[in-house]
Amino acid sequence: MAGGETWRPPRLCEDYWWEWKHCRGLRHAFHHYYAHGELPACGRWRDDYEACRAWERGRAAAAQEALCKSERARVMEKQKYAPVWTLRKSPPPEWYLPLDQDKPN
Amino acid sequence: MERGGEAAAAEGKAAEGKAAEGTEEDDFGYRLFPDRNKKPQSFLVRSLFTFHNRCQLMLRMTLDTNPYAQLLLEAMKQSGCTVFNDRHFSCENCDGCVSGGFDSATSQIVLCQNNIRHQSHMNRVVTHELIHAFDHCRAHVDWFNNVKHLACSEIRAANLSGDCTLMNEIARFKFGLKGHHQACVRDRAIRSILAVRKVSKEMAEKAVDEVFDACFNDLEPFGRIPHSKTDAKRAYRDFQNRDRYNANL
Numbered sequence: 001m002a003g004g005e006t007w008r009p010p011r012l013c014e015d016y017w018w019e020w021k022h023c024r025g026l027r028h029a030f031h032h033y034y035a036h037g038e039l040p041a042c043g044r045w046r047d048d049y050e051a052c053r054a055w056e057r058g059r060a061a062a063a064q065e066a067l068c069k070s071e072r073a074r075v076m077e078k079q080k081y082a083p084v085w086t087l088r089k090s091p092p093p094e095w096y097l098p099l100d101q102d103k104p105n
Numbered sequence: 106m107e108r109g110g111e112a113a114a115a116e117g118k119a120a121e122g123k124a125a126e127g128t129e130e131d132d133f134g135y136r137l138f139p140d141r142n143k144k145p146q147s148f149l150v151r152s153l154f155t156f157h158n159r160c161q162l163m164l165r166m167t168l169d170t171n172p173y174a175q176l177l178l179e180a181m182k183q184s185g186c187t188v189f190n191d192r193h194f195s196c197e198n199c200d201g202c203v204s205g206g207f208d209s210a211t212s213q214i215v216l217c218q219n220n221i222r223h224q225s226h227m228n229r230v231v232t233h234e235l236i237h238a239f240d241h242c243r244a245h246v247d248w249f250n251n252v253k254h255l256a257c258s259e260i261r262a263a264n265l266s267g268d269c270t271l272m273n274e275i276a277r278f279k280f281g282l283k284g285h286h287q288a289c290v291r292d293r294a295i296r297s298i299l300a301v302r303k304v305s306k307e308m309a310e311k312a313v314d315e316v317f318d319a320c321f322n323d324l325e326p327f328g329r330i331p332h333s334k335t336d337a338k339r340a341y342r343d344f345q346n347r348d349r350y351n352a353n354l
Binding site: 037072090 | 184185186192211212213240241242243244245246247253254257271282283284285286287316318319320322323324330332333339343346349350351353354
């Protein structure tokens with residue numbers, strides 16, 4: 001899926017930088033501890049930022065591969081658990097139906 | 106139900122058919138929303154009551170300015186469920202301490218105008234109910250017959266809407282720090298199930314426990330647990346850039 005000439009990083013390099021800085025901040029550390037009971041690990045964002053920059057500078061294939069691998073791992077982590085429900089292929093048909101105002105109590 | 110029991114009481118209420126048959130054992134939470142299934146009052150009468158006006162104004166403010174709501178509205182639009190204020194929201198008087206609900210029978214979010222007094226509360230209730238609506242839109246959620254489905258949506262709503270921030274928990278006199286967010290989410294999901302379904306506490310707890318890991322980690326459409334408006338704005342930005350993200354994996 002890292003297609004040849006037209007590939008570019010999944011996120012802007014500035015976004016990786018922002019995520020890294022945000023992850024290292026006190027506020028996020030507190031929220032992460034409150035939500036997960038442990039402090040966050042932020043090194044991956046830094047690695048992704050450096051890979052992004054390396055690709056921008058020299059279109060390094062290794063940097064592209066590292067970045068893709070890291071982002072795919074993030075996606076896989078989110079798909080770790082079996083879904084509880086089946087996803088729809090189209091929205092519920094009654095979503096746009098008008099309300100039945102004359103329905104008896 | 107705790108005082109000011111945030112949102113999500115009475116999800117997925119009975120379809121007309123089931124209500125007509127007389128569900129003696131389970132009213133699916135309809136008792137909390139006495140104005141449901143009643144003919145709405147005339148415009149003149151409604152406009153005289155400031156609760157209704159205040160509710161409408163606060164709702165408009167939320168939909169126009171709150172990044173949580175804006176992301177959910179956009180995500181729902183992308184899923185094929187465009188939300189219209191007049192059709193999909195209803196400000197009504199409710200019983201007890203409920204703040205709102207999602208009526209899957211009519212695809213409508215109910216906001217309790219007599220119980221929502223502050224803009225921040227409205228923001229949270231709207232976000233909470235929009236998460237239920239989003240789940241209804243994107244998945245086959247069996248609100249009436251499958252307690253696990255209900256539990257999953259409640260876990261997600263409590264997790265992602267800001268219901269369980271530290272300050273909100275302290276205001277409820279519930280104190281905890283390390284991983285307390287998860288304890289709050291679990292507790293609120295169980296309470297919400299018990300408010301709208303006639304199941305035993307053990308059954309509600311079992312359902313929540315069975316789906317907790319999967320549903321606590323299902324962060325759609327945010328992609329992260331938004332602990333602040335900054336997080337929500339970032340999540341909205343990521344959502345808008347998702348095409349680029351997916352195309353370059």
